[in-house]
Each structure stands twice: as structure tokens, then as C-alpha cells.
Amino acid sequence: xxxxxxxxxxxxxxxxxxxxxxxxxxxxxxxxxxxxxxxxxxxxxxxxxxxxxxxxxxxxxxxxxxxxxxxxxxxxxxxxxxxxxxxxxxxxxxxxxxxxxxxxxxxxxxxxxxxxxxxxxxxxxxxxxxxxxxxxxxxxxxxxxxxxxxxxxxxxxxxxxxxxxxxxxxxxxxxxxxxxxxxxxxxxxxxxxxxxxxxxxxxxxxxxxxxxxxxxxxxxxxxxxx
Amino acid sequence: xxxxxxxxxxxxxxxxxxxxxxxxxxxxxxxxxxxxxxxxxxxxxxxxxxxxxxxxxxxxxxxxxxxxxxxxxxxxxxxxxxxxxxxxxxxxxxxxxxxxxxxxxxxxxxxxxxxxxxxxxxxxxxxxxxxxxxxxxxxxxxxxxxxxxxxxxxxxxxxxxxxxxxxxxxxxxxxxxxxxxxxxxxxxxxxxxxxxxxxxxxxxxxxxxxxxxxxxxxxxxxxxxxxxxxxxxxxxxxxxxxxxxxxxxxxxxxxxxxxxxxxxxxxxxxxxxxxxxxxxxxxxxxxxxxxxxxxxxxxxxxxxxxxxxxxxxxxxxxxxxxxxxxxxxxxxxxxxxxxxxxxxxxxxxxxxxxxxxxxxxxxxxxxxxxxxxxxxxxxxxxxxxxxxxxxxxxxxxxxxxxxxxxxxxxxxxxxxxxxxxxxxxxxxxxxxxxxxxxxxxxxxxxxxxxxxxxxxxxxxxxxxxxxxxxxxxxxxxxxxxxxxxxxxxxxxxxxxxxxxxxxxxxxxxxxxxxxxxxxxxxxxxxxxxxxxxxxxxxxxxxxxxxxxxxxxxxxxxxxxxxxxxxxxxxxxxxxxxxxxxxxxxxxxxxxxxxxxxxxxxxxxxxxxxxxxxxxxxxxxx
Ligand SMILES: [Cu+2]
Numbered sequence: 001x002x003x004x005x006x007x008x009x010x011x012x013x014x015x016x017x018x019x020x021x022x023x024x025x026x027x028x029x030x031x032x033x034x035x036x037x038x039x040x041x042x043x044x045x046x047x048x049x050x051x052x053x054x055x056x057x058x059x060x061x062x063x064x065x066x067x068x069x070x071x072x073x074x075x076x077x078x079x080x081x082x083x084x085x086x087x088x089x090x091x092x093x094x095x096x097x098x099x100x101x102x103x104x105x106x107x108x109x110x111x112x113x114x115x116x117x118x119x120x121x122x123x124x125x126x127x128x129x130x131x132x133x134x135x136x137x138x139x140x141x142x143x144x145x146x147x148x149x150x151x152x153x154x155x156x157x158x159x160x161x162x163x164x165x166x167x168x169x170x171x172x173x174x175x176x177x178x179x180x181x182x183x184x185x186x187x188x189x190x191x192x193x194x195x196x197x198x199x200x201x202x203x204x205x206x207x208x209x210x211x212x213x214x215x216x217x218x219x220x221x222x223x224x225x226x
Numbered sequence: 227x228x229x230x231x232x233x234x235x236x237x238x239x240x241x242x243x244x245x246x247x248x249x250x251x252x253x254x255x256x257x258x259x260x261x262x263x264x265x266x267x268x269x270x271x272x273x274x275x276x277x278x279x280x281x282x283x284x285x286x287x288x289x290x291x292x293x294x295x296x297x298x299x300x301x302x303x304x305x306x307x308x309x310x311x312x313x314x315x316x317x318x319x320x321x322x323x324x325x326x327x328x329x330x331x332x333x334x335x336x337x338x339x340x341x342x343x344x345x346x347x348x349x350x351x352x353x354x355x356x357x358x359x360x361x362x363x364x365x366x367x368x369x370x371x372x373x374x375x376x377x378x379x380x381x382x383x384x385x386x387x388x389x390x391x392x393x394x395x396x397x398x399x400x401x402x403x404x405x406x407x408x409x410x411x412x413x414x415x416x417x418x419x420x421x422x423x424x425x426x427x428x429x430x431x432x433x434x435x436x437x438x439x440x441x442x443x444x445x446x447x448x449x450x451x452x453x454x455x456x457x458x459x460x461x462x463x464x465x466x467x468x469x470x471x472x473x474x475x476x477x478x479x480x481x482x483x484x485x486x487x488x489x490x491x492x493x494x495x496x497x498x499x500x501x502x503x504x505x506x507x508x509x510x511x512x513x514x515x516x517x518x519x520x521x522x523x524x525x526x527x528x529x530x531x532x533x534x535x536x537x538x539x540x541x542x543x544x545x546x547x548x549x550x551x552x553x554x555x556x557x558x559x560x561x562x563x564x565x566x567x568x569x570x571x572x573x574x575x576x577x578x579x580x581x582x583x584x585x586x587x588x589x590x591x592x593x594x595x596x597x598x599x600x601x602x603x604x605x606x607x608x609x610x611x612x613x614x615x616x617x618x619x620x621x622x623x624x625x626x627x628x629x630x631x632x633x634x635x636x637x638x639x640x641x642x643x644x645x646x647x648x649x650x651x652x653x654x655x656x657x658x659x660x661x662x663x664x665x666x667x668x669x670x671x672x673x674x675x676x677x678x679x680x681x682x683x684x685x686x687x688x689x690x691x692x693x694x695x696x697x698x699x700x701x702x703x704x705x706x707x708x709x710x711x712x713x714x715x716x717x718x719x720x721x722x723x724x725x726x727x728x729x730x731x732x733x734x735x736x737x738x739x740x741x742x743x744x745x746x747x748x749x750x751x752x753x754x755x756x757x758x759x760x761x762x763x764x765x766x767x768x769x770x771x772x773x774x775x776x777x778x779x780x781x782x783x784x785x786x787x788x789x790x791x792x793x794x795x796x797x798x799x800x801x802x803x804x805x806x807x808x809x810x811x812x813x814x815x816x817x818x819x820x821x822x823x824x825x826x827x828x829x830x831x832x833x834x835x836x837x838x839x840x841x842x843x844x845x846x847x
Contacts, residue, residue: 047534161535162698165638165732177698179798181535190534191458192798194699194706201708208398209458 046188048072051159054152056116059129059138059145066114066156070144071185075111075210077202078181079195080162082119083127088178091196093135096180098199099206100140108207113143118176120153184210270541270636271531274524278360280552281653288470288516288548290507291376291388294348300387300427307835312389314419314426314833317411319782320387325808326409326782331433331441333383336477342384349375349401351420351454351468352393359544359551362528366467367394367454373549374518374569375452375470379492379508382446382476386430392420399463401428402455403472404609404738405447405592405763407435410784411832413740416457416801417709418832426833432474435742435780437678444678445743445761446476447592449565449611451518457709461571461793465540466530467549469569471516478675479594487670488588489513489563496663512664515555516565519606519651520546521573537698539572539637539792545630545651554653558660559622561667563588564614568606571793572637574734574766578603579616580627580648586669589613593743593761594675601757603631607766608736609791612757615669621656628652637794639734639769677760680745680776685723689714693728693735693767693790693800700790700800707789707801714804716779723747724775728767735795737773738764739788741806744777764791783808784832 053067064070079096081089096113103111115132117123128145132138138145148156157163162177164170180202183190191209193202298304300316307315319326332341354368369375380386392399398421402414411418412428420426434445450472454463473491475483482488493501493509503509510516521542523531533540544551568575579585579602586598591611604612618626629648634640660666694701705713716722724744726737743761746754750772753759765773789801 050533050535159535161533161537164698165538165636178696179537179698183534188534192535192537192699194696194701194799196696196699197706197799198708205458 046185047183047190048185052152052155054148054155056144056146056148056152057125059125059132061125062144064144064146066146066148066152070112070114070146073186075109075184075186075206076182077111077113077206078160079113079115080118080157080177080179081115081131082117082173082176083123083131084119085174087174088195089131090135092178092180093131093137095195095197095199095202096143097135097137097140099202100137100143102200102203103206106203106207108203109211111142111206111210113140115143115145116153116156117145117147118153118157119173120147120150123147182206182209187211270543271523271533271536274359274522274531274543275526276359276362276524276544278362278551280650281554283360283550283553285515285517285553285555285652286548286550287510288372288374288377289503290509291347291349291370291378292503292505292507294346294389296346296348296387296389296427300346300389300429305427307833308838311425312427313421313424313835315411316387316427317409317429319409319411319431320427320429326431328385328431331383331431332385333381333441335384336480342381345380345384345386347378347386347388348391349388350391350393351399354467356467356549358522358546358549359524362524364524364528364530366530367463368467369452369470373467375468376507377470377510377516378452378472380430380432380450380472380474382432382434382441382474384432386432388428388430389425390420390428391425392422395422397422397456397459397463399454399456399459399468401426401452402740403428403430403450403452405450405611405743406430406472407433407445407447407741407781409782410741410786413782413786414452414455415740415785415787415832416455416460419456419834433781434476435778442678443476443478444676445593446478446675447474447743448479448589448594448675449473449567449613450592451567451569451611453569458797461540461797462532462534464569464793465520465522465532465571469518469567471518471565471567473516473565482670482674486665486667487674489561489664489667512661513561513667514563514565516567517547517652518549518567518569519575520569522546522551536637537700537794537798539794540570541573541634541637542570545649547652552650552652554655556655556657557618558657559619560660561615561617561619561669564616565589566604566606566612566614568608568610570608572608573634574608574632574640575606575630576603576632576643577606577612577651578629578631578645578648580629580650581621581624583617583626586615586617587612587757588615588670588674590757591743591761591763595757595760596673596675596677598669598671598674599756605755605757607734608793609738609764610736610766616654617669618654618656619660619666621654623658624656626654626656628654637792638732680721680778682723682747682776684721685776686720687716687722688725689722690725690727691802693726693730693737695730695733700795700798702800702802705802706799707787707803708799709803711803712785712805713802716804716806718779718781718783718806718808721776721778724777726765726767726773726775728769728771731769733769734792735767735800736764736791737767737788738791739777740786741782742777742779744775747774747776749773779806782806 048071053065056066079092132145178195179192180195193205301320305312335342354371398419400414434441454468490511522544523542584600584602588598627650631645631648632640633644746758789796
């Protein structure tokens, strides 16, 4: 299943046996309790505002603003790969895909997945499509495989603290972070889990942190105590 | 610039080593103090946008946890697992019919000649607000609304039930009594939750392991602390105030107090009668002062800066003691006992007195040392406690400071000791006279608390644990924490040798092992420093370091965890689960082959109804 067929067209990749269309988990908008407005003295910013609201292109050649279109008010899992990767990246995408399936089967609240290339100088949207397709993940409606500019990619990694302290190591894309960042922008609660963790545990942790499951919302911490 | 700074360090380091027993003994790790972090990665967040005049407010002394009536009664059918009142129930060990035989652990109250009665308390996780910085209101979490939480006062052999209510709507919590010896249900395993708006009865028998049928006086803890331990949220919760002290005494310590080798733990009048607060709680003794150190960082709106994406470890730029930034403490010209606790997530402190005076360290972590160690500075890393005597008797009318000389700019490890750049933590204002109604005590010269050495020959099992970083995440033996996996299957009664290895050059990990004290045997093949030779509940694993330790597993069965106590690393799954199994009672169901094997259900659901676990599998991993 994992062989790459470079002769497949973009259309075939998106619609053929490589992809697995699933029922949309949501219409793309967050459906949940209204955001709690920080009261009193508190104006603590949402953590996602530390990321650049940069233009990203996905594997379908659509363009988005990273924060305002993809993250703002959403429950999100962010993964990081580069398509020539022979290390952790196939696992990262595979585990995200299986977690997506687990969450869908559990009828979890709407969520999104975003896979970001850490090698934007070489990865094109086509490469991302191929990566998504060979990992049978190209057809998920709420999962974008995106590329940003090299500068923006570094800014994203910096914002998410996915930068190796050693600059030499950091420039070596093969040692990039295998951490999945997951959270709920509306509640401003975020966490991380290694992408090597079992898919069911990725789904579980996401449920607990982003309240994708049946438990109550994590209220914004900036609020005054009531 | 780095080079120049290193030179300064080296010169001063020699002096430093000469002056302190600690540094010399820490030789294994000392070299790492001298390396400086690359400036490019020194930024641990934006600077706190407030300035204030330090040392204008007195050191707050946490109040004591008041006695409470628990209704329904712990252990009753109305307080069983799944009940509306106490959803998470109480430890099976609380049942008189349990093999633990709780009545057999209760000691005689010397004041009444009768067995100690069970103490009962209520501890509530709730939102609160406090002025860590004068004039700046900060939203926090607090046990019973206070930061730090109220001090729990315990007595060996006096059973206690603390009914814990989680009134945070936000998050599952789990309460850990750090450095204690408690049943699995009450140990704060990260998945032994207290759900929002639910309660759990924590049963603390307050016991020490038995030797020849009697509790071993060598194992009795003195300075424990409690803090939240919820899966994925420990760092956030501890940073936001969920920590407090638990002070325990036994006959030995009470005799030390009676014979004036230690000051009163509780507030008493000159005749020795307890002075209770209005709510019936005991109060902190005049000359025995707890000090919990944290480093904080603030947003412009007064809330705590928190970077949810930071997995290195949080480093603050405002230093608080007992929830007050840079307080002063009025003292008499006499000796004081201080229970110092590093409640920071990632910061390592090296504390000294500004006048160069030495201190007497009488305890490390939970336990009193066999003998006092004179030292000019104290090494205090996350979760460590130092039990210390400071003598102000020659300083009447003077002012001195407790200073931190360890510099640290990120959560990975300290940059090094810089004696030229002390940060003043507490100002001691020494009065001219002392209260003669309360005579000074003498630093104990003989054995304080005996230590029974565990020898390597007793160990029947050796385990190796490698702490490493893989693609930006934290692993032990190449694995992430998983509640479904038994990482170490331990037979109760066994002596085990554990070898903890950190092959990385860039990271320090304070490794905390629940339920039992351990004895550090060697650090990189060399003897540990004096204060680490006896009992610890955690061990700082510096970079490129191997630590060997010995421990015995006694009294309690069940799942417990061990983990990095840089709470950010812990939340990123630098944790493992051990299952202690009683071979005598479990027989063939207690095979050694469970090491590394998977449970069909997570073993970490104690106190949650089975139906709930089945319908919410996601909560328990
Ligand atoms: Cu660590």
C-alpha cells in the first residue's frame, strides 16, 4: 500500500483508491458553547496568537490563513512532517490518520488536523498530496497538509516551541520534532503528545485536553473566579 | 563573553567548593554548572511587565488544614465508589477486613494512652485570586482557596482521611502526597482522578514500612508536600498554586523537640499547651517556618504567563516564597528551623546567606538526616526539600538575605552558579531581643534520625532506565508513558537496584519515584554528596550522568508511577508505571513476566466505577 506511483494524476490522487473520503465531521465551523469572554482585568491572549497568521497552501492547492482560517476557535491537532522523511514522518501521519478514525467513530465533536511541512523549500503542495495519498490520508475533509514559506515555517515552529536548542541540529530537518500539538483554541487549552504514541492514546489525550468528548469545556483561565 | 564569564565561574567555583560540602560532593555534576546556554535560546518568555519594591510584605505562613466532619462517613456505603457523595470512594486498604489490617498500624497517643483516633479533613480545589506581586491581582488555583495550600499536620500512626473535592470546572485532578508512603488509591497516580465537582476520600494511614513487626523509625518522613498530579495538567496546576506542605512527627521528632534539639512544630504557649486557631486547627510553630519557592512570570493583565507549547520547562522572572514575591521575615536573634521546598517546575536554586554564614542542613526531602551537615549553600532542585537550621543569634539588629546564586535562563538546565549575581529571595530582619519565654534550641550533634543502609548485595533485581529526548519529546527506555503498560513489575518485599541514565548533554531531569524512599548509591560511579547519601524521594539526573540507587518496596500493592519532576517533561510523558505485587497473597497471578507487558484495561482507574471507565476509555491513558 505504501508504494508511490508518480504517474497518478492529482485528480486520481484526490479521488482514487489512495484516498478515503469520510463523512465530514463538521461544516468547518466550531459548534459549541459560546466563548467565555474574559472578564475583569484579564486579557490573556490565546496561545494561537503567538503563531503567524500566514498564508499556507494545502495539498489541494487551496490557500488559507493559518490562524484565522484553520485554527481560530477550533479544536486542532497539528503534526509536522517533510515528504522525503524516512524517519518518524510516516508514523506521524499514520498515527494521525488512525486517531482521526478513532475520533470519527466515537462521534467526537468537530475537530481539524493540520500537517505542516518542516521542509518548505523542497516540499510542494503536490509532494504533500503524494505524502497524504500514500498514507491514505488525502481524502479527509478536515485535514489539511500545508506548506508555508520558509520564513513563516520557522515562525510557526518558533511559536510552537518546536525548535531544537542546538542551531545545527535545528537546521537538520531529519531530527525535527515528532510532537503533535493538540488543543482547543476557544478554551485556550493546549497540550502535546509524541506522534509515536499509540493512535488511540493520541485520540484520548485530544479528547481530554481539547474536550472533544462529552466532558465540559475548559473555561478560559483568564476569567475572574466566580 | 561566555568565555569571560566561565573564567569568573571557575575562580569562584574553587572558593565555592572549598566552602561547601555540597559542591565538593556534587563534583560529578559541578562541571555542568559552568556551561552557559546559547544566548539565542535563553528567552523563556517576555519579561514580567511589573516592577515593585521588594521586601515590603512579611513572609506569609500557610495556615493549617482544619479538622472537619465528613458526612457521609468515609468507607460507608454512601461514600463508596460511584456514590453521588464521594464518587471516587476510598482506598480498599480502609476496609478493616483488607489484608493491610489498618488497625494494626495505629499507634498509641502518648497524651491519652489510647490509640490515635482518625483525623478528618476537607481539601477543595478551587479558583482563587492572590497578590503574588503587591497590587497585582493574579488568578490562581488554590487548595481551599489559599496559595500555598494549608499545611497538613500529621502524626505517625494516626490515620487520616482527607476528602478532596474538585471544584475546578476545567480539569480532572489527582492529589499526590509527595514523599509519603500511602495506598495506591490515595497516592495521586495521574489517572486516579478527582473529576470536576466530584470527591475522593484520600486515606493516609501515615505509616512507615515495618521491620520485624514494628514501623521502622529510620523511614519516618518529616517534611512532605502535596501537589496536583493530574495527567497532562500537572505543570499548569502546580504553577498556578496547587501545592502545600504536610508536616509529620513521630516519637523521635517529638523527643528532639522536647529535649530542645528542634523547635516546636506547632504553636504553643510557654507552658507547652497547643494554641489552636478559631477553626480548631493547630498553627505553625514560631521558630519552624515552611518556605515554598516558586518562580513566576506574569502577563500585563496580572495573570500568569503560561506557554502551553513549552515542553522544556517553565522559568519565571519573579521569585515568590509562600505565594509572596520577595518577602521579609522578622526574626529574633536565635535559631530557626526552615522547611525549604522548591515548588518550581524547572528552576534549580543554590541558596546561601548574604553574610556568608553557614547553615545546618538536618533533612533532605521528606526525611531528617542522621546528622546535621554544615553548609554554606543549599542545592534545591524541583521537588526537593531542605530542612535547615539558621542561627541568627549573633546578628541582633542586623539584616541579611537568603539569596539564590544559580542562574537559569531556560527549562533545560541551569546555566551555572554565579556568586557575583545573587538574587535576593527573603530578607531576614533580625530583632534586638529574643522572647525568653521560649528558650533557644541546640543544633543536634548526635544522631538525628538513624539511617539503615541498604546494601547492593540485598538487591535481587536490577533495572536500567534511560532518560532521553527523541524528536522533541521525552522518553524513558525509548517509550512514552502509557497507563496500559506495566513498565516494572515489582514483588513486594524485594530490594531493587535501579540505574538511571541520562546520556544527553543538554538536559537535566529530577526523577521522582513514588511510594518508597530510595538510597542514592553513586553518581557517575562516585559517592553522592553527604546530604544525598541517605533517603530521597527524587534524584536529580544531570546531563551525562548515571545514578545508581537502591530501594525496598513494602506495605502497599498496586500501580504507582515514577517520572521526571520537571512537570513539563512529566506532562510530555516522561513517566513510567510500576505495579507492586504481593507474592504472598497473589501467588501465581504475580509473575515477573509482566515487565513491559500490556494490561487489557489501564491499571490506573482506581476509584472510578468500571462502567465509567468502559464508556470513557480516553480518560485513562
Ligand atoms: Cu525531565
